[in-house]
Amino acid sequence: MGPIRAMLADVGITEQQWRVLRVLDEGGAMEPTRIAEEACLLLPSLTRILQKLEERGLIARHRDPGDKRKQIVEIAPTGAEVIARNLGTSVALNDAVRDRLGAERYETLLDLLNELASKDGVAARAQDV
Template structure:
C-alpha cells in the first residue's frame, strides 16, 4: 500500500501534463520507453512498461490509430513486429520534457535531493532483490 500511495502522489504531479496532451499514462509510458530504448517488440515494451500483453495490444492499436507509433513486421518472421515512434511522438517528448523536468525539480526542492537519491537507490535495490540480481 505504501508503494501504491507513493506512486499515486508522484502521478498527481505528472498526470495533468500528460493528459493535457491527450495521452493516457500507459501511452506516455510506451512513448517514453521507445524514446529511451529505441524500437522494440510489443513483448519487450510490455515488460519495460509493466503493462500486460493483452492490454498492450489494445494500447498499441490505439496509439497506431492516433499516429503515435508505427508497426513494422520483421522480413524474416512475419509474426514478429517492431514498434517505433512517429515524428508526432518525438515532438511530444520534446514538448513535454521541459515541463516534466520542472516538476522533478519542484519535487527535489520540496523533499530534498538527498531523499530523492535515497528513494531511487532503495527502489533499485528492491527491484534487484526481487529479480534475483545484486546491486
C-alpha cells in the same frame, strides 16, 4: 489530478501512453516485449495501449522480417512532437518531486525500490515515484 496527469490530459494521452512514447523516443524502435519491460507494463495492457497509439498515428508498427512472431514498434513524427513539446515540463515536475525530498534521500528511495523490484513477488517499482 496530479500535475503530470494534468499536463498529459491537455495533450489527450495518459501516463502509460506517455511512458511508452518516451521509451520509444529514447530507446529507438523495439519489440513490444521490451517496451513492456522498460515501461513496467504487462503485455496485455501494452497491447491495448499500442492499438490506441497506432489509431492516433503516434506510433508505427511492422512485423519483424527475421522472426514473424515479433513486431517492431517505432515512434511516429507526430509522437515525437508530443514528446518534444512536453519533455521539459515533465522533467521539471520530476525534479520538483526530487527537490522536495532532497537529492540524497531521493536516490535512496529509488535504490530501495529497485532492490525490491529485483526480487520475485514484489510489486514496487521506481516508476511509481
